[in-house]
Amino acid sequence: MSAPTEDQTGHRGSPANTAGKPVTRTRTRTRVTTELAHRPRTEDVFPLEWVRLSDVRFRVTARWPADHTFFGAVDERHQDPMIVGETLRQTSMALAHAEFGVPADTHFVMRDLEISADxxxxxxAEAAEPVTVDVVCSEVRRRGRGLNGMRTTMEFHRAGRLVARGTGSTGCTTPAAYRRLRGRQLTARGARMPLPAPISPELVGRDRSEDVVLAPADRPGTWLLRAHTGHPVLFPRPNDHVPGMVLFEAARQAATAASGRRPFLPSDLSSSFSRYAELDRPCWIDTEVLDKDDDEVSVRVTGRQDDEPVFAATLTCPPAVPVRSLP
Structure with a gap:
């Protein structure tokens, strides 16, 4: 990709207009490829293209198809709010590669992710409308000439209205550092727990058993993480650990089962990740319903493995007929 001009970055202001005619500014549009989004299938890539507004600001055009096999409809009326988090994740990686010089073989680590949605x-009914995503990159941390990590904060508009906000912090690990960190797991990459039978899809707001990421456990409010490594969306490529978005989905499914609210359409979801979830040992998903009434329910979800915390998330579901809007 060629470097943007000074006008594209917005650093130098308007160019001279010696002819006395209006100046037309054009910004180069960059397409999001499957490689940039870390998705091997085109139908799973939600950001389409972007323009660079400054060194740290970008405007992205995305699509949220209603018929997506995993991030599509959750009932006869609503799309899945989890598509907001997945769009944020893909956009962050694409910009890290193309705008911040992160090599293609870099490993990304999700540290935290928050979304708020209406x-x-x-x-x-509005799924055919394009989604405009305004992105600000902050907390940019460099390691020499490379990128150590950054935070991306985004606002999502569709059909002229603010739909959602999100922010996430991502770390970047070089292949050599990743091998030092994950040597044992890389050597034993084929080691997997036997895939347990899922709990009923209806309990977690899913239609298909293959999309369920929870299996039964021996006490109420707790489930066993079900990591189906052959799932084309949850595990799009071979991995030596459970991807962060699988844990994100496990949190939503656990909140659905614990609260009994179906569909569980999170208006607010915050999560933090403290360590890798391994594929060869059980990971337990615990829930605590914090507040529950006719109007709103909040659920705290935690993941643990080898008696160590893996992630924590809090999800809030508004009333069945939402009345709140984003400020």
Whole structure:
């Protein structure tokens, strides 16, 4: 990709207009490829293209198809709010590669992810409308000439309305550092726990058993993480650990089962990740319903493995007929 001009970065202001005619500014549009989004299938890539507004600001055009096999409809009216988090994740990696010089073989580590959405604006009836994503990159940390990590903060608009906000912090690990960190797991990459039978899809707001990431456990409010490494969306490529978005989905499914609210359309979801979840040992998903009434329910979800915390998340589901809007 060629470097943007000074006008594209917005650093130098308007160019001279010696002819006395209006100046037309054009910004180069960069396409999001499957390689940039770390998705081997085109149908799983949600950001389409972007323009660079400054060194740290970008405007992205995305699509949220209603018929996506995993991030599509959750009922007859709403799209899945989890598509907001997945779009944020893909956009962050694409910009890290193309705009911040991160090599293709870099390993990304999700440290935290937060989204707030208005479920009553995530409507199937508007799925054909393009999504405009305004992105700000901050907390940019360099390691020499490379990128150590950064935070991306985004606002999502569709059909002229603010639909959601999100922010996430991502770390970048070189292949050599990753081998030092994950040597044992890379050597034993084929080691997997036997895939347990899922709990009923209806309990977690899913239609298909293959999309369920929870298996039964021996006490109420706790489930066993079910890591189906052959799932084309949850595990798009071979991995030596459970991807962060699988844990993100496990949190939503656990909140659905614990609260009994179906569909569980999170208006607010915050999560933090403290260590890798390994594929060869059981990972337990615990829940605590914090607040539950006719209007709103909040659930705390934690993951643990080898008696160590893996992640923590808090999810809030608004009333069945949402009345709140983003400020």
């Amino acid at each position: 479920p009553d604006r995530l409507l199937l």
